[in-house]
Amino acid sequence: MSNNAAFLAPVQDDIQAVEALMRSQADGHHPDLRTALDLLLSSGGKRIRPSLTLLIGKMLGASKDRLIILAAAIELLHTATLVHDDLIDGSLLRRGMATLNSQWSPGATVLTGDFLFARAANLAADTNSLPVMKVFSKTLSVIVNGEISQLFASRCKVNREDYFKRIYAKTASLFETSAYTAAMISPVDEDTVDTMRRYGYQIGMAFQIVDDILDFTGEQSTVGKPVGSDLRQGLVTLPALHYIEKHSDDTDAQALINGQCLNDTQITRLVDAIRCSNAIQISQDEACNFVQLALNGIHNQPNNQLRQALEDLAEYIVQRKL
Amino acid sequence: MSNNAAFLAPVQDDIQAVEALMRSQADGHHPDLRTALDLLLSSGGKRIRPSLTLLIGKMLGASKDRLIILAAAIELLHTATLVHDDLIDGSLLRRGMATLNSQWSPGATVLTGDFLFARAANLAADTNSLPVMKVFSKTLSVIVNGEISQLFASRCKVNREDYFKRIYAKTASLFETSAYTAAMISPVDEDTVDTMRRYGYQIGMAFQIVDDILDFTGEQSTVGKPVGSDLRQGLVTLPALHYIEKHSDDTDAQALINGQCLNDTQITRLVDAIRCSNAIQISQDEACNFVQLALNGIHNQPNNQLRQALEDLAEYIVQRKL
Numbered sequence: 001m002s003n004n005a006a007f008l009a010p011v012q013d014d015i016q017a018v019e020a021l022m023r024s025q026a027d028g029h030h031p032d033l034r035t036a037l038d039l040l041l042s043s044g045g046k047r048i049r050p051s052l053t054l055l056i057g058k059m060l061g062a063s064k065d066r067l068i069i070l071a072a073a074i075e076l077l078h079t080a081t082l083v084h085d086d087l088i089d090g091s092l093l094r095r096g097m098a099t100l101n102s103q104w105s106p107g108a109t110v111l112t113g114d115f116l117f118a119r120a121a122n123l124a125a126d127t128n129s130l131p132v133m134k135v136f137s138k139t140l141s142v143i144v145n146g147e148i149s150q151l152f153a154s155r156c157k158v159n160r161e162d163y164f165k166r167i168y169a170k171t172a173s174l175f176e177t178s179a180y181t182a183a184m185i186s187p188v189d190e191d192t193v194d195t196m197r198r199y200g201y202q203i204g205m206a207f208q209i210v211d212d213i214l215d216f217t218g219e220q221s222t223v224g225k226p227v228g229s230d231l232r233q234g235l236v237t238l239p240a241l242h243y244i245e246k247h248s249d250d251t252d253a254q255a256l257i258n259g260q261c262l263n264d265t266q267i268t269r270l271v272d273a274i275r276c277s278n279a280i281q282i283s284q285d286e287a288c289n290f291v292q293l294a295l296n297g298i299h300n301q302p303n304n305q306l307r308q309a310l311e312d313l314a315e316y317i318v319q320r321k322l
Numbered sequence: 323m324s325n326n327a328a329f330l331a332p333v334q335d336d337i338q339a340v341e342a343l344m345r346s347q348a349d350g351h352h353p354d355l356r357t358a359l360d361l362l363l364s365s366g367g368k369r370i371r372p373s374l375t376l377l378i379g380k381m382l383g384a385s386k387d388r389l390i391i392l393a394a395a396i397e398l399l400h401t402a403t404l405v406h407d408d409l410i411d412g413s414l415l416r417r418g419m420a421t422l423n424s425q426w427s428p429g430a431t432v433l434t435g436d437f438l439f440a441r442a443a444n445l446a447a448d449t450n451s452l453p454v455m456k457v458f459s460k461t462l463s464v465i466v467n468g469e470i471s472q473l474f475a476s477r478c479k480v481n482r483e484d485y486f487k488r489i490y491a492k493t494a495s496l497f498e499t500s501a502y503t504a505a506m507i508s509p510v511d512e513d514t515v516d517t518m519r520r521y522g523y524q525i526g527m528a529f530q531i532v533d534d535i536l537d538f539t540g541e542q543s544t545v546g547k548p549v550g551s552d553l554r555q556g557l558v559t560l561p562a563l564h565y566i567e568k569h570s571d572d573t574d575a576q577a578l579i580n581g582q583c584l585n586d587t588q589i590t591r592l593v594d595a596i597r598c599s600n601a602i603q604i605s606q607d608e609a610c611n612f613v614q615l616a617l618n619g620i621h622n623q624p625n626n627q628l629r630q631a632l633e634d635l636a637e638y639i640v641q642r643k644l
Binding site: 029030032033081084087088105106107108110111112113114115117118119121122124125126128130133134136137138140141144145147148149151152 | 351352354355403406409410427428429430432433434435436437439440441443444446447448450452455456458459460462463466467469470471473474
């Protein structure tokens with residue numbers, strides 16, 4: 001997604017302010033933190049979470065200054081988790097750019113992530129809303145608990161319930177918080193706040209399901225990693241779960257669901273089988289269901305440019321191609 | 323220091339409640355997080371920071387429930403920073419117990435630290451005080467910025483100003499916050515809040531100076547690391563600075579202050595020279611000056627058991643032996 005995606009136009013200027021606020025978090029600190037922050041922010045990314053915060057907050061009449069602070073807090077929290085994730089996974093590239101851990105020592109990378117957590121918490125406190133602060137710190141617990149669960153989970157063993165829990169922790173929780181906290185600082189009733197929370201949750205779930213589909217359907221040259229890399233790492237996602245459910249005759253698939261590990265040849269065959277099966281379409285339908293719920297939820301909001309942008313954003317999420 | 327130190331008696335029961343609250347932070351999360359938290363908390367430690375929070379808050383009339391939450395937040399933040407520090411330093415033991423990183427993978431250790439940061443922020447938010455939350459997140463920025471500065475500093479190069487900045491970031495900032503935030507949630511005027519903040523700062527500075535002295539004067543068998551281990555790691559602390567200032571004829575000392583590195587034989591000789599010099603006493607005098615300032619600051623508080631405990635605590639800090 002380009003940052004110029006039409007439906008994000010209403011918040012393009014605000015996103016510039018969010019970027020500037022994020023960059024300013026290194027002010028008065030060690031110069032190498034500025035270098036790190038510049039590196040991390042220049043690698044771009046979609047800024048979809050802060051855009052979500054800004055779109056919802058603007059639609060509901062929140063103060064622009066507070067929204068920018070909140071959006072920067074959320075994107076910085078997201079960035080901090082990515083810094084530690086890439087270190088733990090030993091990833092050398094993210095979005096085609098060198099990761100921090102590929103250039104810095106593990107110690108410096110851990111501390112830079114910690115610094116970003118601290119500055120994210122600082123910004124969240126600057127929204128001057130205790131309820132926002134509470135949701136914010138709870139979300140960090142959920143994200144980290146999810147990562148720990150994944151790290152400690154027996155390899156290759158997962159069911160549908162585990163999968164949905166995992167993608168909630170990994171992705172949907174922060175989408176939910178991006179939308180929820182924007183509504184919390186807006187002059188609206190509790191029902192509207194809850195509607196927005198659910199909208200964030202639903203498009204977050206859809207977002208991760210589509211990511212997991214693209215891991216099977218994307219071209220290696222575009223994705224930058226081998227097709228089926230999740231499964232190769234022992235991560236059973238929704239397309240694999242649907243395939244396994246429908247193919248009780250596929251002994252490799254059954255071995256996988258029972259927690260056994262497969263060799264490279266078995267994995268490659270299974271990835272191809274999943275790619276060619278209707279498990280992809282069924283998974284896509286599930287993502288579409290989440291988006292439909294999100295659209296239904298905001299249907300009663302005043303019909304203006306911002307609601308339209310939220311509708312377009314939701315639809316874009318399921319139509320993404322890499 | 324034993325947890326039964328007489329001057330901490332007024333808060334012994336509350337410390338039990340703080341421990342229970344810290345342990346409960348793993349509830350509802352991955353079972354391995356409970357294991358980690360139990361391991362980290364069973365290794366004990368002095369609980370000096372939460373005791374400081376409790377003593378000051380009780381003296382000033384803060385709500386006991388909020389104080390316990392605040393004290394748990396502070397100790398958990400401290401624990402989180404230790405988890406990442408030990409990982410970065412590759413330390414295998416702390417307080418005679420195996421560190422988390424000596425038993426778990428680097429990834430699991432990073433994430434456990436992150437989880438503790440998240441729960442500490444959660445607890446800080448549960449004090450329902452935005453100003454406390456702001457001080458809390460700012461303190462984390464200061465601590466992490468200090469660690470990064472130390473990591474990136476040219477080896478062996480330091481002056482007095484750098485030293486005081488470093489020990490503020492490393493130790494005094496959290497002592498300051500322990501005292502400051504306790505006063506912030508108490509029914510007292512701003513002058514008293516600032517007095518308590520300064521008391522925390524001053525005993526924190528004294529605490530780290532004494533730690534740095536003990537690195538030279540402690541017995542290896544008790545300290546659990548070689549005498550002069552700071553200097554061996556390239557860390558120039560107050561006793562070394564005083565020695566270097568007075569010994570312009572010691573070429574090793576002068577080489578050190580100019581950022582050159584010394585070999586093992588040179589370091590061992592220098593450590594012995596510092597141990598036998600009056601640099602130890604001059605450093606101790608500086609720690610005593612900080613404690614005297616702390617005592618003067620609280621002199622006007624109503625003279626009761628809790629003020630007495632704070633006086634005893636301050637004096638204990640400079641009399642510590644390992």
